[in-house]
Each structure stands twice: as C-alpha cells, then as structure tokens.
Amino acid sequence: MATVTRTIQLALLLASGSCADEPRSFGDITTDPELPPRGEGDIDGWIDDGHYLAWRCEPQPVDVRFGSPHRPQTRTCNNAAIASATPTGELSVGAASVKEMYDEVGRIKGFGVSRKMETGGADGWYWYEKINGGVKADGMGAPAGSCSGCHMDATRDFTYVYVP
Numbered sequence: 692m693a694t695v696t697r698t699i700q701l702a703l704l705l706a707s708g709s710c711a712d713e714p715r716s717f718g719d720i721t722t723d724p725e726l727p728p729r730g731e732g733d734i735d736g737w738i739d740d741g742h743y744l745a746w747r748c749e750p751q752p753v754d755v756r757f758g759s760p761h762r763p764q765t766r767t768c769n770n771a772a773i774a775s776a777t778p779t780g781e782l783s784v785g786a787a788s789v790k791e792m793y794d795e796v797g798r799i800k801g802f803g804v805s806r807k808m809e810t811g812g813a814d815g816w817y818w819y820e821k822i823n824g825g826v827k828a829d830g831m832g833a834p835a836g837s838c839s840g841c842h843m844d845a846t847r848d849f850t851y852v853y854v855p
C-alpha cells in the first residue's frame with residue numbers, strides 16, 4: 692500500500708513538474724461564453740473564440756481615462772453579470788470584463804481581463820493581461836501585477852468601465 696501511495700505521489704510530482712513550462716491552467720471550464728477561464732493556457736483560446744464580442748461592448752476604442760496605464764486606446768466589454776447588475780453595490784460572483792488594448796495605429800496589441808471569483812474584495816478577483824505576447828498578469832488578488840492595487844480605486848467594485 693505504501694508503495695502504491697509513493698508511486699502515486701511520484702506520478703503527481705512528475706505531472707506537476709512537466710507542467711511547469713506550459714502555459715498556466717486553473718482547470719476552469721473553457722467553453723462558458725460568460726466566464727473567461729483563468730490561466731494563459733486556457734484564456735487565450737477563449738479570447739480567440741470571441742465570446743466576449745457578444746457582451747455589452749463600447750462601440751469603438753476610446754482614449755484611456757486619466758491615470759490609466761492601458762495606453763493609448765482601449766475598448767471594454769462587460770458580461771451579463773455586470774450589464775444586468777443593479778446600479779449600485781457589490782457585483783455578483785461571475786462579473787467579468789474584457790478590455791481590448793490598441794496600439795498607436797489602431798491594431799489590437801493585447802487583452803486585459805478581470806473576473807470576480809468570490810465576494811469580499813481584492814482577493815476575490817482574477818486578473819489577466821497579455822500585451823504583444825508578453826503576460827503581465829495571470830493570477831488572483833493583490834499580487835497580480837498590481838492590477839487590483841489600482842482597480843481598488845474604481846468607484847465601484849474594482850471595475851472602472853460600466854458600458855452604458
């Protein structure tokens with residue numbers, strides 16, 4: 692029995708070791724059009740599939756707001772959990788936004804994503820950002836590239852843009 696346990700432990704160790712160089716996955720469902728799956732290995736494909744384009748989106752890219760690092764232009768889409776939320780108070784679990792990021796000549800250079808996993812503040816939010824192929828954030832809560840550190844200043848629940 693002990694040998695079996697050790698074999699299983701070894702197999703798990705090898706499995707996790709072999710994943711270390713692969714893009715990250717949290718094991719989320721990857722086909723839900725309302726919920727971006729966490730982790731570079733899953734979310735890039737989900738973005739490519741274009742699910743968020745059916746969300747409530749700004750009609751075109753806009754110059755970023757004062758203080759925003761997402762330069763020079765972005766276009767934000769909110770999922771139904773945000774679009775149909777009551778006008779005040781904490782958003783529900785499942786709230787998510789995708790932000791297309793544009794370069795100087797109007798091409799998409801990357802994407803930012805926020806998704807609320809749990810109630811109760813910064814720890815409950817997942818952040819993802821990839822610009823020109825480089826991952827800037829892919830994780831939960833405060834250490835995720837300081838995304839939450841700035842987004843906590845949004846007037847409502849870590850989300851700046853509520854697409855009208």
Ligand code: HEC
Nearest residue numbers: 755756759761788803804805819820828838841850851852
């Ligand atoms: C210094 C402040 C600041 C930092 C740091 C920051 N953001 Fe933002 N973010 C903004 C502002 C302001 C907006 C509103 C749109 C705009 O003007 O760019 C925004 C918009 C967004 C949106 C669209 C939804 C919303 O909240 O409006 C997403 C998604 C997003 N940011 C993700 C990220 C991620 C991921 C990171 C970390 C890599 C990050 N942001 C870091 C200020 C910031």
